[in-house]
Amino acid sequence: MLQNPSGIGFQSTLLSQLGGVIHGFSNRSAGDMKYSSENRDLFAHKLGFKTSPVLAQQVHDNLIRTVDSQTMGIVPGVDGLVSRDVTVAVVVADCVPVLLVDPIGKVIAAVHAGWKGTVGSVVGNAVGEMVRMGGDVRRIYAAIGAHIGGCCYDVPVERVDVFVNRFGHDEKMAFQSDGKWHLDIGWLNYRQLIEAGVLQDNIDAPPTCTSCQNDEFFSYRKDTKETYGEMMAVIGFK
Secondary structure, eight states: OEEOSSSSEEEEHHHHTSTTEEEEEEOGGGOOSSSOHHHHHHHHHHHTOSSOOEEEOOOSSOOEEEEOTTOOSEETTOSEEEESSSOEEEEESSSEEEEEEETTTTEEEEEEEOHHHHHTTHHHHHHHHHHHTTOOGGGOEEEEOOOOOTTTOEEOHHHHHHHHHHHOOOTTTEEEETTEEEEOHHHHHHHHHHHTTOOGGGEEOOOOOTTTTTTTSOOTTTSOTTTOOOEEEEEEEO
């Protein structure tokens, strides 16, 4: 479940129970996070971070990179970041943001999963990198932030075929409604976390839809050029 303690963003009730972990998902009220470093820093500061987060460039692929205290700014060519000692973040506006942490192994990750990254199991790759860094998959907690729901994500049948060929038939993943095919990439990222070994009780996946809840969230599909922005998902240690 997501809670809204600050008015300009949300936090996972599950991750909020973990000691030493700071995290948050911004909303529309926090302003655009893609092009405004000032908005990013302000939101991070309100959460309790002392330094600016490191961002993934996000190229709609499935590559993950581990970063450390020598890394600053935007890391090119990747859609997810893993770290032990720096705050990491991604930005979204319909795609799926996933924050992960092993609070005992002291490893965190921020992942951007668009449809292409989801096909490439980007979130599973992040879990694998966390384990490689010394994390234990049984101790990893995950929070999935606001993204477009299957209700509003209608796609051409050719895209559905890509998913079915990759993941098999799954009525939660791909279904028809009002004569159109729809995909639920939020559900598929949840499924991929389970398949990667993350415990079901360790995943916070509240139902959201950036398009249906457009007054609260930015949406690539629903917003106009004038109203469009992107939201940040950020995580780090105190």
